Amino acid sequence: MRKIFNVVISVLVINTAVTGYAYAQYTGPNVSQQTRSVSDILKNPVDDRRIILDGYIIRKVSHEKYIFSDGTGEIRVEIDDDKLPSSRFDDKVKVQIHGEIDVNDGRSPEIDVDAIVVQ
Numbered sequence: 861m862r863k864i865f866n867v868v869i870s871v872l873v874i875n876t877a878v879t880g881y882a883y884a885q886y887t888g889p890n891v892s893q894q895t896r897s898v899s900d901i902l903k904n905p906v907d908d909r910r911i912i913l914d915g916y917i918i919r920k921v922s923h924e925k926y927i928f929s930d931g932t933g934e935i936r937v938e939i940d941d942d943k944l945p946s947s948r949f950d951d952k953v954k955v956q957i958h959g960e961i962d963v964n965d966g967r968s969p970e971i972d973v974d975a976i977v978v979q
Contacts (some may be wrong), residue, residue: 898928898930898933898935905963905969906961908960908962910958912956914955915954916928917937919951924938935971936968936970943976944976945977956976956977957975
């Protein structure tokens with residue numbers, strides 16, 4: 861009986877150790893940390909690169925298309941209506957956008973916004 865108990869405990873300890881490693885989280889540098897500004901994006905646009913930027917939506921140019929500025933440059937962003945914040949904001953309210961760079965053939969890059977947070 862004691863042997864079976866020791867085997868069961870050993871299996872549980874091993875399982876816990878292995879499971880602990882499986883759920884570890886990566887905490888090092890990532891792509892979004894490397895793109896720090898609009899000017900970085902405009903200098904070297906990399907399609908599908910994930911970004912996080914702080915700045916201002918300075919104007920609406922068409923349906924779901926806006927101009928975003930972080931003080932280093934301006935870039936067109938696409939924000940689906942369902943992803944706009946529930947609170948009202950204007951060009952004087954700082955926001956944080958999360959999204960990815962979209963490089964279209966022959967056009968300047970834009971950002972496809974996944975989330976926008978009013979700060």
